[in-house]
Amino acid sequence: MLKLPCAAVLFDLDGVLIDSTPAVTRVWEKWASEHGFDPTEVVHRAHGRPSIETLREYLPDADHAKENLEVERREIADLKGVVPLPGALHLLSTLPPERWTIATSCTRPLAEVRIRAAGLPVPQKIITSSDITRGKPNPEPYLKAAALLGVPADECVVFEDVPAGIRAGKAAGAQVIAFRTTVREEELRSAGADFVLNSCADVALESFSSDGLVLALNENGERL
Numbered sequence: 001m002l003k004l005p006c007a008a009v010l011f012d013l014d015g016v017l018i019d020s021t022p023a024v025t026r027v028w029e030k031w032a033s034e035h036g037f038d039p040t041e042v043v044h045r046a047h048g049r050p051s052i053e054t055l056r057e058y059l060p061d062a063d064h065a066k067e068n069l070e071v072e073r074r075e076i077a078d079l080k081g082v083v084p085l086p087g088a089l090h091l092l093s094t095l096p097p098e099r100w101t102i103a104t105s106c107t108r109p110l111a112e113v114r115i116r117a118a119g120l121p122v123p124q125k126i127i128t129s130s131d132i133t134r135g136k137p138n139p140e141p142y143l144k145a146a147a148l149l150g151v152p153a154d155e156c157v158v159f160e161d162v163p164a165g166i167r168a169g170k171a172a173g174a175q176v177i178a179f180r181t182t183v184r185e186e187e188l189r190s191a192g193a194d195f196v197l198n199s200c201a202d203v204a205l206e207s208f209s210s211d212g213l214v215l216a217l218n219e220n221g222e223r224l
Helices: 021-034 039-046 051-058 064-077 088-094 108-117 140-149 163-171 185-190
Strands: 002-006 008-011 100-103 156-160 175-179 195-197 203-209 212-217
Touching: 002 156, 008 140, 008 212, 021 039, 021 064, 039 051, 051 064, 064 108, 088 203, 100 140, 140 156, 140 163, 156 163, 163 175, 163 185, 185 195
Parallel strands: 008 100, 008 156, 156 175, 175 195
Antiparallel strands: 002 212, 203 212
16 A cells, blocks of 8 residues: 555546546537537547536637536436445545545536535535636646645645646646546546546545545555
8 A cells, every 4th residue: 555645635526536427428419419519529528627618619609608507507407327436435434524625627506416416425615617717727726625725735635537637736736646437547647647546445544633644545556
């Protein structure tokens, strides 16, 4: 087991704590087909980014706020298959509540609906696309998440599953653990992940004190 000290833990949501891929895929494939875009390409581009950024990219002249509300409505309505990923509930239940939060590209209403649908605890404080002006790979989400917890971002560990999120965590100065849940491992490594694991099941809280946390990582994780 590898031991990793940190001040706090910052989680992405989709692909890290919950599996919402089937729902995300259904919503964005339908949206892409309605607007004449390649569904596979749109789904790939939409992963890990605020939905409004994808909308701006594909429909530069549209009413982005209106389009975004419609995508959000569809995502909130489609919760079929939204489940916790392995080890997520156990890990969150062992972490001190003031030492972890979520920084997600979902809007706040969507994030809270998915967290509850998966049966996970909603953190005391959370950063969503509703709270930022620049989404991942910009470091703003993780810088704000660390600030919410009152700790420096460079003393945090970020959990991610896609290159944009990994780059955001690294740009914030954090160490990044990436999961093999969404993209190929080579993409995780190329984006700069410090460790590559399978899921939260490969992580345990070793100890906790006023000085911070120590995480234990399953030995199949590799430091890059």
